[in-house]
Structure formats: C-alpha cells, structure tokens
Amino acid sequence: MVKNPELLIVGGGSAGMAAALSARKSGIQDILILETDPYLGGVLRQCIHTGFGLQTFGEDLTGPEYAGRYQDMMEEEKIPYLLNTPVLEILPDLTVLAISRTEGYLELHPKAIVAATGCRERSAGTIAIPGTRPAGVLTAGTAQRYINIEGYHAGREVVILGSGDIGLIMARRLTLEGAHVKCVAELMPKSGGLTRNIVQCLEDFDIPLLLSTTVAEIHGKERVTGVTLAPVDENLKPILEKSWYVACDTLLLSVGLVPETELFSAAGAEIERGNGLKVDEKLMTSIPGLFGCGNVVKVHDLVDRVSRQGELAGRYAAEYILGGK
Amino acid sequence: MEDVIIIGGGVIGCMTMRYLSAYKLKVSLIESHSDLASGATMANSAIVHAGYDPVPGTQKAYFNVRGAELYKTVSRELDFLYKPLASLVVAFNGDEMEHVEKLYHRGLENGVPDLHIANQAELRELEPNISPEAKGALVAASAGITEPWGAAISAAENAMDNGAGLILGEKVIGIEKIGEGFVVRTDKKEYKARTVVNAAGVYSDKIHDMLLPPAFTITPRLGQYYLLDRKTVGLVNHTLFACPSKVGKGVLVSPSVHDKLLVGPDAKVVADRDLTMTDAEGLAFVRENAGRFLKDPLPMNLNIRTFAGIRPTPSTDDFMVGKTEMPGFYQAAGVESPGLASAPAIGSYLADEIARDLGAEKKSDFNPIRRPQIRLNRLSEAEKREWIGRDSRYASIVCKCEKVSEAEIVDAIHRNAGATTVKGVKKRVGAGFGRCQGGFCQPVVVNILARELGIPKDQVKYDDEGSEILVGKVK
Ligand SMILES: Cc1cc2nc3c(=O)[nH]c(=O)nc-3n(C[C@H](O)[C@H](O)[C@H](O)COP(=O)(O)OP(=O)(O)OC[C@H]3O[C@@H](n4cnc5c(N)ncnc54)[C@H](O)[C@@H]3O)c2cc1C
Numbered sequence: 001m002v003k004n005p006e007l008l009i010v011g012g013g014s015a016g017m018a019a020a021l022s023a024r025k026s027g028i029q030d031i032l033i034l035e036t037d038p039y040l041g042g043v044l045r046q047c048i049h050t051g052f053g054l055q056t057f058g059e060d061l062t063g064p065e066y067a068g069r070y071q072d073m074m075e076e077e078k079i080p081y082l083l084n085t086p087v088l089e090i091l092p093d094l095t096v097l098a099i100s101r102t103e104g105y106l107e108l109h110p111k112a113i114v115a116a117t118g119c120r121e122r123s124a125g126t127i128a129i130p131g132t133r134p135a136g137v138l139t140a141g142t143a144q145r146y147i148n149i150e151g152y153h154a155g156r157e158v159v160i161l162g163s164g165d166i167g168l169i170m171a172r173r174l175t176l177e178g179a180h181v182k183c184v185a186e187l188m189p190k191s192g193g194l195t196r197n198i199v200q201c202l203e204d205f206d207i208p209l210l211l212s213t214t215v216a217e218i219h220g221k222e223r224v225t226g227v228t229l230a231p232v233d234e235n236l237k238p239i240l241e242k243s244w245y246v247a248c249d250t251l252l253l254s255v256g257l258v259p260e261t262e263l264f265s266a267a268g269a270e271i272e273r274g275n276g277l278k279v280d281e282k283l284m285t286s287i288p289g290l291f292g293c294g295n296v297v298k299v300h301d302l303v304d305r306v307s308r309q310g311e312l313a314g315r316y317a318a319e320y321i322l323g324g325k
Numbered sequence: 326m327e328d329v330i331i332i333g334g335g336v337i338g339c340m341t342m343r344y345l346s347a348y349k350l351k352v353s354l355i356e357s358h359s360d361l362a363s364g365a366t367m368a369n370s371a372i373v374h375a376g377y378d379p380v381p382g383t384q385k386a387y388f389n390v391r392g393a394e395l396y397k398t399v400s401r402e403l404d405f406l407y408k409p410l411a412s413l414v415v416a417f418n419g420d421e422m423e424h425v426e427k428l429y430h431r432g433l434e435n436g437v438p439d440l441h442i443a444n445q446a447e448l449r450e451l452e453p454n455i456s457p458e459a460k461g462a463l464v465a466a467s468a469g470i471t472e473p474w475g476a477a478i479s480a481a482e483n484a485m486d487n488g489a490g491l492i493l494g495e496k497v498i499g500i501e502k503i504g505e506g507f508v509v510r511t512d513k514k515e516y517k518a519r520t521v522v523n524a525a526g527v528y529s530d531k532i533h534d535m536l537l538p539p540a541f542t543i544t545p546r547l548g549q550y551y552l553l554d555r556k557t558v559g560l561v562n563h564t565l566f567a568c569p570s571k572v573g574k575g576v577l578v579s580p581s582v583h584d585k586l587l588v589g590p591d592a593k594v595v596a597d598r599d600l601t602m603t604d605a606e607g608l609a610f611v612r613e614n615a616g617r618f619l620k621d622p623l624p625m626n627l628n629i630r631t632f633a634g635i636r637p638t639p640s641t642d643d644f645m646v647g648k649t650e651m652p653g654f655y656q657a658a659g660v661e662s663p664g665l666a667s668a669p670a671i672g673s674y675l676a677d678e679i680a681r682d683l684g685a686e687k688k689s690d691f692n693p694i695r696r697p698q699i700r701l702n703r704l705s706e707a708e709k710r711e712w713i714g715r716d717s718r719y720a721s722i723v724c725k726c727e728k729v730s731e732a733e734i735v736d737a738i739h740r741n742a743g744a745t746t747v748k749g750v751k752k753r754v755g756a757g758f759g760r761c762q763g764g765f766c767q768p769v770v771v772n773i774l775a776r777e778l779g780i781p782k783d784q785v786k787y788d789d790e791g792s793e794i795l796v797g798k799v800k
Pocket residue numbers: 010011012013014015016034035036037040041042043044047050051052053085086087088116117118119165166169260263293294295296299300301302303304306
C-alpha cells in the first residue's frame with residue numbers, strides 16, 4: 001500500500017531528484033517521486049557523452065554519472081520513489097492519479113506537488129514535412145535511445161534536420177559508430193546548439209552544417225531512400241528551384257523540444273508563451289501548491305541550472321507545506 | 326478448394342469476409358500488404374456519412390443509408406470505435422443555403438432519417454465557435470465518426486474466429502476461370518475457389534480486367550489532412566462540411582473518435598496508386614479552406630501529424646457492387662466515398678448474394694461478437710483497478726500520450742488478424758497516435774513485438790517488407 005505523501009514529485013529526472021533532496025533538507029519527511037521510466041535520471045540516462053556537472057560538482061561527467069551522483073544522495077536520504085509509474089491525471093485539488101506496474105492504480109492526495117516532467121522532442125508530424133511517411137524518420141532522441149540504451153543502430157546513411165544539441169551530439173555518436181552522417185541542415189541562419197557541440201561534434205568530423213536550409217520532401221515508400229534539401233527565403237519558405245536530392249536511409253530530426261506541460265495544463269495550470277509552465281518567483285504555478293522546475297518550465301541547455309532550479313522548487317514547496325500547518 | 330476468395334483487405338473486403346463467415350462456406354481473404362487496412366481504409370475522413378450526398382437511385386445512396394444504420398449494431402458486436410455525431414453542412418451565403426436545401430431534399434428522397442435545416446441562431450448554439458459569416462446548416466443527426474481500420478480489422482478477426490482464413494503479403498497477379506471455378510494466382514502461390522470477390526480498392530479495375538473485358542477505369546485521387554492534438558477538444562462539436570464551390574469539394578473539420586481534430590482533405594489526381602505523399606500546395610490548400618469555418622483561425626500549431634489517402638474514383642461515378650457478367654465473379658469496385666459508411670451494408674449484401682448463389686446455409690454456431698478489446702484509457706477508475714488486478718501488465722503504461730498499456734499491446738499481437746508490426750500495433754491500440762508520435766514509446770513497442778513474435782529487434786518492421794526500424798546491433 002502506498003500512503004499519501006506530503007510532497008509528491010512528478011518525474012525523476014535531474015529536476016525531480018534535486019527537488020526531492022532539497023525538500024528533505026528543508027524538513028519534509030514524506031516525499032514520493034513517481035517516474036514513468038524504469039530508471040531515475042530522465043534524459044541524462046541516454047546522454048553518455050561528457051559535459052555534465054562542471055558547475056555542480058566541478059567535474060566533467062557523463063549524463064549517467066551525473067544522474068548516479070544524485071541517485072546516491074537519494075539513497076542516503078532514503079527518499080522513496082516508484083519507477084514504471086506514469087502520472088495519468090492531476091486534478092485542481094492536487095489529487096494525483098497514477099498507474100504503477102508494481103502498486104497498481106494509485107489515487108494520492110499530497111499537500112504539494114512538484115512538476116518535473118521535462119520535455120519531449122518535436123516530431124516529424126508536428127513540422128509537417130511534405131512527402132512520404134516511411135520507416136527511417138525519427139527524432140534524434142529516439143535514435144539516441146536506440147543506440148545508447150537498446151544497443152541498435154537506427155540507420156547507416158543519415159541526414160540530420162535541425163542543429164539542436166541532441167542532433168549535434170547524435171551526429172558525432174553515429175559517426176563514431178560507423179554511420180555516415182551526410183550533413184546537418186538548419187532552417188535558421190544560425191545554429192541553436194552550444195558552440196562547443198558545433199566544434200566537437202561537426203567540425204572535428206568534417207560534417208557540413210548547412211544553414212538556412214530545410215528538408216523540402218521525404219522520399220521512399222517503406223524506408224527512407226532520400227530527401228530533397230532546399231535553401232529557404234527570408235520567410236523560411238524553401239526555394240524549390242535551388243533544391244537538390246540527397247540519398248539516405250535515415251532522417252534524424254532535432255527540431256526543438258517542447259515542455260511536457262499537458263498533465264498540469266489539463267488541471268488548469270497556466271502556460272507561458274514560450275510553452276513552458278508559468279511559475280511565479282517562488283516557482284509556484286497558477287495552481288496553489290503546484291510547483292514547477294526543469295525543462296517543463298523552460299528548456300535548459302545545462303543540467304546544472306536544472307538541478308539548481310529543482311533545489312529551489314523543493315525548498316519553496318517545503319515552505320508551502322510547513323507554512324500551511 | 327475455397328468456396329470464396331476475397332481479394333483486398335480494406336474495410337469492404339473485411340466486412341464481406343465477416344458476413345460470409347456466418348454461412349457454411351470456406352472463405353479466405355488475400356491482401357497484398359503485410360497488414361489489413363493498408364489502402365484507402367487507412368487514410369480517409371472517417372465519417373459515417375448520413376447519406377444525403379449521393380444522387381438518388383444510385384448504389385451509393387442505397388448502401389450509404391443502410392450502412393450508416395448498420396454501424397450502430399455492428400460497432401457494438403465487433404467492438405470497434407464508433408460514435409454517433411451529427412454532420413453539419415455549413416452555408417456561408419444565399420447560394421450555399423440553396424445547396425443545403427437541395428441536399429436536404431435529396432436526403433429525404435434517399436430515406437435519410439433525422440434531417441433538418443438549422444438557422445443561424447441554432448447553428449451558433451450547436452457550434453459556439455462558428456464564424457459569424459455562417460448563415461445556416463444542414464444537420465444530419467444519423468451520421469457518425471469511426472475508426473476505419475478498426476472496423477476492418479475487427480471484422481476480419483471476427484470472421485477468423487468463425488473459421489475464415491487470412492493470407493497476408495501476397496499480391497494477386499492473375500485469375501483464370503477453369504470449369505466451374507477459378508484459379509487465383511498470387512506472386513507466391515495458387516489458390517482454387519468456386520467464387521471470387523474483387524474488393525481491391527484502387528486496383529479494382531485491374532482485378533476486373535483479369536477476367537472480363539475492360540468496362541471502367543479507376544482514377545487515383547489524393548486527399549491530404551492535418552491531425553490536431555486533443556487540446557482542441559471542445560473547439561468543434563460536430564463534423565463540419567463546407568458546400569462544394571468553384572475551388573472544389575469542401576474541406577471538412579471533424580472531431581475524431583480519438584479526440585483529435587481532423588482537418589482536410591484536398592483533391593488531386595495522381596499517377597501512382599500507392600504513393601500517399603503530402604505536398605506543400607495541398608497542405609496549404611487545406612489550411613486556407615478550413616480556416617473559414619470558425620470565428621478564430623484554427624490552431625494549426627497544434628498539428629501532430631499530416632497524412633494522405635488515395636480515393637479510388639471510378640469512371641462510372643457510382644459503386645459497382647454485386648454480380649458481374651461472369652458467374653461466380655463478384656465485385657465491390659470503385660468504392661470511393663461514402664464507401665466507409667457503406668461497408669457493412671455492402672458486406673452483408675454481397676455475403677447474402679453469394680450464399681444464395683452457392684446454396685449455403687447459415688452456421689448454427691456463428692458468433693457475431695468479437696471478444697471485447699480492453700481500452701484502459703476509456704475505462705472508469707473501478708474498471709481500471711479491476712483489470713490491473715487481473716493482469717498486472719495493464720499497469721505497465723507503454724504509450725504515455727494515449728495511455729496504452731502493455732497488456733493491450735500483447736493482446737493485439739495474439740488475437741486473430743493480430744499485429745505484427747509497429748504500425749499494426751498503432752492501428753489496433755493507438756500506441757504512437759498521440760502528440761509525441763511514438764518518440765517515447767516506439768522503442769518499447771519494438772521490444773514487445775520482438776519478444777512476443779520471437780524475432781530479433783532488428784527484424785521488427787514499421788509496416789511492409791523493407792521497413793525495418795533498426796539496421797543492426799551496435800558493436
Ligand atoms: C541530448 C541532450 C544532451 C544534453 N547535453 C547536456 C550537456 O552536455 N551538459 C549539460 O549540462 N546539460 C545537457 N543537457 C541538458 C540537461 O541534461 C537537461 O536539460 C536536464 O537533464 C533535464 O532535466 P529534467 O529533470 O527537467 O527533465 P528530464 O530529464 O526529461 O526528466 C523528466 C522525467 O519526468 C518523467 N516523466 C514525464 N512525464 C511523466 C509522468 N506523466 N509521470 C511520471 N513521470 C513522468 C520522465 O520519464 C523523465 O524521467 C542535455 C539534454 C539533452 C536532451
């Protein structure tokens with residue numbers, strides 16, 4: 001039997017773990033993290049490259065190492081969590097409905113909730129690329145999961161659309177694993193990725209970055225056989241007269257991240273214009289007792305900032321609970 | 326020797342198979358794709374039209390009105406998604422109001438029940454977000470929305486439960502009349518049958534011409550759509566059709582049975598009968614034309630997917646359903662819209678015809694009920710607890726967006742006419758249908774398919790032959 005926690009945290013990524021630890025430090029005993037994946041750490045688990053934790057630990061760690069440090073602290077503090085437990089619904093009175101593989105159907109009534117559900121990748125469907133819809137079109141994060149967690153390649157001859165950090169990191173990763181990354185096309189005149197990633201992931205491997213360029217059409221019935229690339233005009237419309245064909249078996253998309261806010265917006269929480277959860281200076285959403293941190297509030301480039309925001313959210317949530325007593 | 330071979334596993338072939346399985350007949354269906362519902366049945370507007378559109382006296386009118394009525398019972402027997410939902414044909418000016426009146430009278434002539442014309446005030450009440458330019462609408466309360474591939478697949482499963490056979494991944498390349506029967510040749514094997522049913526959709530002219538001199542042609546006409554996220558729930562309450570105009574038959578906006586908003590289609594003649602690709606102009610056309618229904622622009626930023634389907638438009642302008650000049654050769658050819666709405670009526674009509682001609686009786690043990698499909702996201706809290714108690718895999722949520730559990734996926738794989746591909750899983754349980762489009766759950770679905778089918782992960786396909794998702798292990 002799972003008993004009602006005082007503080008419930010939705011999502012066990014870096015934001016959720018940091019929030020749990022700091023809430024404990026601030027005096028909250030009854031904490032529960034609900035995490036849908038079979039592991040803690042969120043997106044960190046599939047980021048096996050280094051570049052994590054320079055600020056927090058003063059060391060250059062991989063994603064799983066960084067997550068491991070937090071997990072160790074969680075074990076030390078004996079903070080309970082349930083894996084394989086997606087939260088399905090949150091009601092405006094902070095009732096939480098979830099389904100756990102081990103505990104079954106859960107209805108919980110915490111005094112406060114921290115939203116730490118991270119973000120998802122924008123899909124091919126969302127950006128409506130003309131052409132066919134074959135196998136071989138996938139988001140960079142899904143490909144990253146296939147290669148780093150499942151141990152399988154998702155393609156050999158690859159074109160990447162979008163130069164977000166996941167796309168850049170996957171360009172390097174795929175190249176190191178023997179795939180041929182033909183180019184990275186970026187719609188905007190400038191890449192949104194970190195400069196260190198452009199240098200270390202593309203330039204060091206001679207992978208061309210084509211700015212102001214997009215995929216105008218996807219070809220192939222069963223599997224991708226190629227894409228039409230085209231430069232774009234000032235309205236970001238492809239200039240088809242100048243387009244060209246590139247043969248490939250895979251199109252990876254790194255075209256943006258979208259905060260996973262739906263669970264909370266369905267409960268009535270307001271959304272910021274940039275698509276994240278709207279929070280006040282104490283990281284509380286428009287629903288009293290519902291706090292937010294990490295990528296569900298705003299997509300972060302650096303995990304250290306996510307952990308920092310998680311700590312603050314945990315502290316404010318604790319103050320809210322203790323103040324209410 | 327089969328009594329009946331059906332060529333084509335779309336909604337028409339599958340419904341025919343299902344009604345035939347009620348008779349003491351040996352029935353098999355041959356489909357060229359690796360899964361059922363891979364043609365027009367996979368990509369259309371999913372509207373069970375009421376039947377006011379077809380010209381009175383046509384087969385379209387006859388089967389549409391009966392089909393729409395049959396959906397109410399057949400959807401319950403087969404447990405596929407169907408929801409009664411009134412269709413509104415919206416008029417924006419005097420000319421269009423005249424058209425609406427014409428449709429109203431046509432509907433009455435076709436025997437469509439529960440039709441009326443709504444004035445502007447009633448229209449506003451039905452659709453609070455409608456454009457102030459909208460003057461009135463034809464309201465067809467007997468219409469509905471459904472899951473077309475669900476209708477087809479559940480019908481085939483029920484037919485197989487009742488003894489029918491299914492042959493997937495074989496394309497019929499020739500048919501010969503030999504004596505009293507037929508030899509049906511596929512790209513892999515040969516089959517003998519007493520009768521043959523042509524339900525080959527956009528290829529129904531080609532199948533026809535294998536046995537008879539050419540009598541009609543099919544023109545493939547592409548239609549493209551946007552699908553908007555479930556955040557649009559409440560924006561539009563009914564299926565909204567525009568009146569046809571100079572620019573073509575109107576674009577529609579309709580809620581789907583999955584709580585998404587369907588926006589489209591355009592219409593364009595294409596050369597390739599299989600290539601369901603979208604293009605920039607078609608999508609732009611849809612955006613512009615769908616924009617006029619509501620007072621505010623449609624939230625196209627909530628788009629989660631675009632797709633296209635191909636209409637099998639016949640040169641005769643009407644369905645060709647029934648016997649042909651050749652005894653033993655039946656067809657449901659040129660079944661364009663309202664083919665989905667007509668499907669149960671066409672299937673039961675053909676089955677009765679064939680059974681009569683072959684002198685077959687009804688089976689005494691025919692079971693019209695398909696074992697219910699548990700859809701966790703549609704259960705009450707108490708039901709959820711109950712199913713989780715029975716099988717803990719209902720508590721293992723694979724698709725977060727649509728809330729689909731592992732138990733549902735495993736069940737969909739092991740049923741008759743079960744899923745063998747990622748798209749097959751998506752068709753049957755909706756995993757990957759939501760806003761992340763499988764970004765999170767596709768790797769898990771691949772793992773489940775590999776485990777349940779006993780194949781390596783890199784042999785799991787997205788859809789047809791050659792659509793493997795993974796290309797080998799990392800060294
Ligand atoms: C590919 C990539 C590379 C990066 N590289 C670097 C780098 O080099 N250096 C650096 O400092 N930062 C990097 N970052 C940024 C940083 O790692 C992330 O921003 C940070 O880890 C996000 O943490 P989070 O907790 O907000 O989200 P997540 O890690 O996404 O965690 C959210 C968690 O919530 C869970 N969840 C979601 N919905 C539910 C629900 N309904 N019920 C229960 N659980 C749910 C998810 O399963 C997930 O575990 C990178 C990010 C990515 C994606």
